[in-house]
Amino acid sequence: MNEHIVKSYGDELAHLTAEVTRMGGLAESQVNDAIAAVTKRDTTLAQAIVGRDERLDTLDTEIERAAIRLIALRQPMANDLRRTVGAMKIASNLERCGDLAKNIAKRTLILAENDPATALTRSIGRMGRLVAGRLKDVIDAYSHADIDRAVAVWLRDEEVDEHYNALFRELLTYMMGDPRTITAGAHLLFIAKNLERIGDHATNIAEIVHFQITGEEIVSQRPKLDSLKPQ
Amino acid sequence: MPAPQPFSSGSGPERRFHLLGWTLSRAPGSPPRPPPPIAAAPPADPLNEALERLPEPVMVVGARDAEDLADRQVLFANAAARDLLRLQGGVGPLVSAIRDPQVLEAIDESLFGGLEGRCVFHTVGNQDRHWLALTRPMGDSPGGARLALLLLRDETDARRSEHARADFLANASHELRTPLASLSGFIETLRGHARDDEAARDRFLGIMQAQAERMARLIDDLMSLSRIELNEHIAPAGRVDVGQAVNDVIDALAPLAQTRGVKLEAILPARGEVVAEGDRDQIVQVAQNLIDNALKYTPDGGVIRIEVFAGPESAITVPRDPTAARLALLVPDHAAGELYAAIRVADAGPGIAREHLPRLTERFYRIEGQKSGERSGTGLGLAIVKHIINRHRGGLMVESVLGLGAAFTAWLPVAR
Numbered sequence: 001m002n003e004h005i006v007k008s009y010g011d012e013l014a015h016l017t018a019e020v021t022r023m024g025g026l027a028e029s030q031v032n033d034a035i036a037a038v039t040k041r042d043t044t045l046a047q048a049i050v051g052r053d054e055r056l057d058t059l060d061t062e063i064e065r066a067a068i069r070l071i072a073l074r075q076p077m078a079n080d081l082r083r084t085v086g087a088m089k090i091a092s093n094l095e096r097c098g099d100l101a102k103n104i105a106k107r108t109l110i111l112a113e114n115d116p117a118t119a120l121t122r123s124i125g126r127m128g129r130l131v132a133g134r135l136k137d138v139i140d141a142y143s144h145a146d147i148d149r150a151v152a153v154w155l156r157d158e159e160v161d162e163h164y165n166a167l168f169r170e171l172l173t174y175m176m177g178d179p180r181t182i183t184a185g186a187h188l189l190f191i192a193k194n195l196e197r198i199g200d201h202a203t204n205i206a207e208i209v210h211f212q213i214t215g216e217e218i219v220s221q222r223p224k225l226d227s228l229k230p231q
Numbered sequence: 232m233p234a235p236q237p238f239s240s241g242s243g244p245e246r247r248f249h250l251l252g253w254t255l256s257r258a259p260g261s262p263p264r265p266p267p268p269i270a271a272a273p274p275a276d277p278l279n280e281a282l283e284r285l286p287e288p289v290m291v292v293g294a295r296d297a298e299d300l301a302d303r304q305v306l307f308a309n310a311a312a313r314d315l316l317r318l319q320g321g322v323g324p325l326v327s328a329i330r331d332p333q334v335l336e337a338i339d340e341s342l343f344g345g346l347e348g349r350c351v352f353h354t355v356g357n358q359d360r361h362w363l364a365l366t367r368p369m370g371d372s373p374g375g376a377r378l379a380l381l382l383l384r385d386e387t388d389a390r391r392s393e394h395a396r397a398d399f400l401a402n403a404s405h406e407l408r409t410p411l412a413s414l415s416g417f418i419e420t421l422r423g424h425a426r427d428d429e430a431a432r433d434r435f436l437g438i439m440q441a442q443a444e445r446m447a448r449l450i451d452d453l454m455s456l457s458r459i460e461l462n463e464h465i466a467p468a469g470r471v472d473v474g475q476a477v478n479d480v481i482d483a484l485a486p487l488a489q490t491r492g493v494k495l496e497a498i499l500p501a502r503g504e505v506v507a508e509g510d511r512d513q514i515v516q517v518a519q520n521l522i523d524n525a526l527k528y529t530p531d532g533g534v535i536r537i538e539v540f541a542g543p544e545s546a547i548t549v550p551r552d553p554t555a556a557r558l559a560l561l562v563p564d565h566a567a568g569e570l571y572a573a574i575r576v577a578d579a580g581p582g583i584a585r586e587h588l589p590r591l592t593e594r595f596y597r598i599e600g601q602k603s604g605e606r607s608g609t610g611l612g613l614a615i616v617k618h619i620i621n622r623h624r625g626g627l628m629v630e631s632v633l634g635l636g637a638a639f640t641a642w643l644p645v646a647r
Contacts, residue, residue: 011299011301014301014324015299015300015301017301018299018300018301018324018326019300019301021326021327021330022300022326022330022332022335024330025326025329025330025331025332025335026330026332028330028331029331029332029333032353032355123590123593126593129355132355133355136355139330140317143326143327143330144317144327156559156562159558159559159589162558162585162588162589163589165586165589166586166587166588166589166590169586170590
């Protein structure tokens with residue numbers, strides 16, 4: 001941080017938002033690259049992802065420090081306080097996304113030693129694109145303070161779950177059919193779970209963005225698909 | 232940092248962008264001249280206008296403080312850049328427009344290192360785009376801020392055709408193998424012990440013809456799918472009367488429905504009432520594939536309900552039957568207040584189990600245990616529908632109740 005420059009309170013808040021957005025961009029590219037690494041069996045890319053994770057950790061720490069400093073020195077109120085705390089919370093969600101992407105990359109390295117399972121990695125790719133799209137939308141919502149977009153991400157939470165469940169079944173069928181594929185199948189199962197977790201973090205961020213802008217929680221009117229099952 | 236100067240203001244250093252002749256014609260003190268003969272109303276500044284209308288996104292970024300990311304500001308963005316990066320007003324903090332770490336790094340190198348940068352950059356969404364980002368240092372502005380130019384070059388076409396070719400080959404070779412194996416099996420039999428058996432020969436030739444037709448359908452579908460995929464990122468230009476298009480499809484399929492005793496019940500708008508932005512042939516294909524599917528799964532004597540209507544997305548996706556399992560197969564990129572034209576086709580078939588819903592638009596996905604009757608499809612129908620609707624920036628949803636039937640709704644923006 002550049003403490004030698006005396007900055008206005010507004011500048012400091014803008015700086016915090018910019019840093020969180022930058023971190024979002026980094027987390028996004030880690031997730032996108034992780035998906036590309038799995039589907040293309042690209043071990044070089046997977047190793048690069050593992051190496052880059054540290055930057056996300058550093059950014060998370062920096063944002064946390066800056067936010068604490070701002071709270072201590074400026075004592076923000078209301079909207080500004082929500083922005084400051086929101087930045088801290090979003091940063092830690094993004095850091096988790098990065099960890100999950102790193103985990104996917106590590107599993108890619110193991111998967112590359114086994115025979116390719118193109119049909120399954122294709123399904124992973126499809127679910128991955130969905131999750132990456134949600135992460136992108138929610139960071140867009142944050143950087144543009146766009147509440148509609150945040151709510152849209154939040155409302156479509158169940159799509160990822162549906163994909164996860166379908167993929168789960170697909171993987172089980174595959175592993176039952178040929179026990180030699182269990183190692184690869186188990187790793188793919190964890191990868192799918194990681195993607196689902198990234199989707200959950202996107203939903204969390206949507207909630208934080210909503211709270212930051214309105215000061216209120218999103219009212220839970222979300223239709224849970226289970227209740228819609230035919231009786 | 233002073234308020235960023237929009238380039239169109241035409242004062243200050245931006246003056247140098249003026250075309251010489253035009254500047255002379257406006258030189259201070261010169262008497263008003265008659266307008267140039269060719270253009271009745273020339274743009275205020277042709278060079279700015281050219282930059283503004285350049286199909287490739289162009290941005291100018293300014294910054295003072297190398298350490299502070301919030302200080303990087305977009306000073307100018309042409310129409311293509313504003314559209315791509317959703318930059319309202321064309322100015323604002325750089326990170327809210329672009330946050331790709333590599334592009335940010337390249338811009339920094341041009342701003343503070345005086346280097347030319349180059350990297351690839353993807354924008355994801357329903358229509359994935361691949362860009363080559365080029366950055367150039369532009370020196371210092373009169374206000375003391377450092378400037379850099381960012382140009383994005385669309386490389387989606389090249390990437391896509393590469394991909395499409397690989398996909399096409401993989402799919403085609405895999406799916407054509409089965410009918411081909413059966414054809415060669417029958418040829419062998421006909422040359423061997425069935426050579427003189429007239430009844431068997433007729434029967435075999437019938438099967439062979441069906442298999443050959445299946446292969447032809449498959450190739451047709453694969454070709455149209457790869458054609459659609461190649462153009463998916465280019466929005467269609469044209470106006471389609473959706474009601475009329477669907478009506479034509481119903482007319483064409485009526486004889487087939489009649490032989491099966493299936494009733495096609497349609498609620499269509501008046502001519503010219505629901506007009507969408509789109510490619511007519513493709514909209515016809517959407518309706519054709521959806522109604523064809525409905526015919527395939529509706530038992531003899533059943534009823535297929537077809538509706539065409541317009542409304543906001545929330546009205547189109549409202550659940551008709553609260554007990555139905557529903558899933559959006561495609562959701563358009565969020566645009567507030569957009570009006571859509573919708574085509575809804577509800578069959579009276581067995582319905583689709585929930586766990587199959589997310590995979591319906593996958594190529595060649597078939598639900599296990601599903602009988603493939605004589606009119607068995609290629610497994611590409613819904614994939615084609617999804618890609619066409621995505622090209623039209625629309626959405627697709629499925630609802631299903633086991634034992635009662637399934638309904639597909641496709642929607643696309645109405646023409647403005």
